[in-house]
Amino acid sequence: MSSDNEYNTPRPRRVTAQIVAEAAGVSRSSVSRAFTPGAYLDADKRKKIHEVAAQMGYQPNALAAGLKDGRSHLVAVFVGNMRSAYDTEFVMALVGQLNPLNKWPILIDGGDQSAEKAIQQVLRYPLDALILRGGSMQAEVVTHCSKIGVPMISAGRVVEAQGVDNVCCRNAEGTRIATRVLIEKGRKKFGYIGGPEAFSSSSGRRAGLLDSLAEAGLSLVAETDGDFTVDAGHRAATRLLTTHSLDALICANDATAIGALTAARDLGVSVPETLSVVGFDDIEMAGWPTFDLSTVCNPIDEAVEHVIQLLEKRLKNPLKASETILIKPHFVPRGTH
Amino acid sequence: MSSDNEYNTPRPRRVTAQIVAEAAGVSRSSVSRAFTPGAYLDADKRKKIHEVAAQMGYQPNALAAGLKDGRSHLVAVFVGNMRSAYDTEFVMALVGQLNPLNKWPILIDGGDQSAEKAIQQVLRYPLDALILRGGSMQAEVVTHCSKIGVPMISAGRVVEAQGVDNVCCRNAEGTRIATRVLIEKGRKKFGYIGGPEAFSSSSGRRAGLLDSLAEAGLSLVAETDGDFTVDAGHRAATRLLTTHSLDALICANDATAIGALTAARDLGVSVPETLSVVGFDDIEMAGWPTFDLSTVCNPIDEAVEHVIQLLEKRLKNPLKASETILIKPHFVPRGTH
DNA sequence: ACATCTTGTGCACACGTGGTCACATACGCT
DNA sequence: AGCGTATGTGACCACGTGTGCACAAGATGT
The missing domain is CATH 1.10.260.40 (lambda repressor-like DNA-binding domains)
Structure with a gap:
C-alpha cells in the first residue's frame, strides 16, 4: 500500500x-x-x-453533515461478480432506485480478489447500509457489520444473521415449473449444468429439477458443474452432449444456457427440435433474436423494489426483526424448448 | 424528496x-x-x-479522518451507460485498480434520467476526483467541479477545460486501419452504422472510415445512425442491407455490429463470404464463438492504467497542467471480415 | 406606555478524528 | 546526585456542519 x-x-x-x-x-x-x-x-x-x-x-459538505448526525448517506453495494450480466442489470436497477432516496452506492466487486480487504476498508465509513448481491461473504464480515450496527440486505442468497434482511428468488420453484413444461412437451432425458457448488442458488435450482423429475418418475441422466459463465456453459454442454443422449438441458443460469445453446449448434444438434435448452434469470440477452432463450424469470425490478423497501424499514427502525422475502419466479417461453 | x-x-x-x-x-x-x-x-x-x-x-471513522485532512478517499465514477458492455467492462477494470489506491468509487449511471441531479448531490462530498467514462456531461457540472477543486479525468471523450485530464482512443485511426484491411480484401461497397450524433467517438470513427475510403478512391454507399445498442444495430443493418447492395458494414461499436451480424444472418446474407462486418471496442462478447466478430480493439486495461496514473499525478500536484493521452487502437481479425 | 407574542439571528456546542506541543518518566553517563 | 536525552502520553485544537438556546427587535393588543 x-x-x-x-x-x-x-x-x-x-x-x-x-x-x-x-x-x-x-x-x-x-x-x-x-x-x-x-x-x-x-x-x-x-x-x-x-x-x-x-x-x-x-x-x-456532506461529510461534515454526516459526521454530525451519524448518517453518511453512503451505501456499500457488494456485487458477487460484475462480469455476470444478471448482477450488472441488478446493480443498475438498484442504483437507479437508490438515488431518489439520497443514498449513494460505493461499488465493491466481489469478483476482484482484493474484495475482502476492500470491504474492510469501506466499513470504516459510517455506512447507512451494506447491500449484498449474490456472491459469497465471509461470516467474519457479517458479524463485524452487525457489531458496528451497519444494516445488511442480501439479495439472491439468504444470510441467517441478526439484523440481516433478505430478498431471494424461490429457486427450486423456478426450475420445478420449467422442468414440468419440458416434461409435458415429452422430454425425458434431462441433463443439468450447475454453477459453483458453493452457491445456494445453484443447489436450489438443481433441487427443483430433481423434484419435478421425481414427480414424473424420471431421473437425471447427466450433470456437471460450471461457473455461471458462457464459456463454462459451452464446455459443459459439449461434454454432456457428446457423452450422453439428452433431449433437455436445464442450466443454472442464462449465461450457461447461452453457452450450451452455442455448443448445441456447433455439434449440429437442433434446438428445439431434438433438444430443449432452458436457462434461469431472464437477462436481457436471453431475449435477443440470436438466442431467443426460454428461461425462468428471476425478476430484477421486483427484487430491487423489495430491497429498497427493506432498507427504508430498517433505517426507520434499526432494531426491527430480520425479514426474508421470497420472490416467485415464472417461466418465460421462447424458442429453445 | x-x-x-x-x-x-x-x-x-x-x-x-x-x-x-x-x-x-x-x-x-x-x-x-x-x-x-x-x-x-x-x-x-x-x-x-x-x-x-x-x-x-x-x-x-473514515469520515472524521477525511474531514480533518480534506481528503475523503471517495471518487465519483460517472458512467455514460452501464447498459453498454464496454462501459461495464471499463468500470470493473477501473474499480479493481482504484481499490489498491485506497480510493472508493461512488457509481453514477449516466443512463439514468436523474443522473444530473445525482451528480450534483454527490458533489457535496469532498471527492478526491470525478472520473467520467463516456456519456455526455453538462458543461455546468464541469465548471462547477473545477470551481470547487475536484479533479476530473475523462475517458473516451476529450473535455477541454482547466484541470481536466483526458484519456481517449484514436478513434479515427481505428476505423482507418480496419477499413484498409477490408479494402485490401477487395471490399468496395461500404455502409456505416453510427452512434448518436452527439458522441464524439462516433464522429471520429466515421471520419476514419471516410479517410481510408477516399485514400482508395471509394466513397461511402450508405449510412445511418443507431444508439450503440444491439437492437439498434439490428434495425439499422436490416434497413441498409435491404435498400442497398453492400459488401462491408462498419459499425460504430461492437454491440451495433453484433446486431448487424444477426440481421445479416436473418436476411440470409453470408458473413464473411459476401459481407464483412466490423465492430469497434473488442468487448468480451465479440470473442464468443457465436459471434467471432472482427473488430478494433479499444484497450480497456491500457486506458484504465492511464486514468489511474493521471489520477495519482493530479493528486500529487493539483495545479498541474491538463494532459490528454491518446491510445492507439489495433485491429483484431476474427471471422466476420 | 406597557405587556405579550412573533420572528429572526448569533453564540456555542457536539460530532470523531489526527497531529502538534508540552510535559512526565526513565535511562545512561559523568 | 545531577544532567542530558530518548521515549511515551495527555491535553488541546482544527476540520465543517446542524441545531438548541438565548436574546434582540419588531409587531400587536390593551
Missing part, C-alpha cells in the same frame, strides 16, 4: 460556509440555515446567500 | 475511539495512535488496544 503522505502540493481547500458568510455579510449559522429547508430565515437573506453561494460554488 | 427526519428510532451510534479508550484504560489519543502506523506508542499498549478494538468492532 502506498503512503498517504506523498502529496507535495496541498489541494486548495473547499469553499466553506464561513467563507460564504463573510462574502455575504451574514453569520455562518445563517448560511447553514439557508441550506436547511425547515429553518427560519428571512426570505431575502436566504436568496442573497444562495446567490453568493452559487457564484462561489459552495455546497454544504 | 422524502424528509430526512422521519427516522423514529435513532440508530445506536458507532463505537468511537473514546469508548475504546475507556474500555482499555488508556487515553483517546493512544487509541488514535494505535491505529496510526508512524506514531509512537508502547508495543504492549498498542497490542492491548488492538485487542479491545477488535472485540468491540472499532475502526477509525
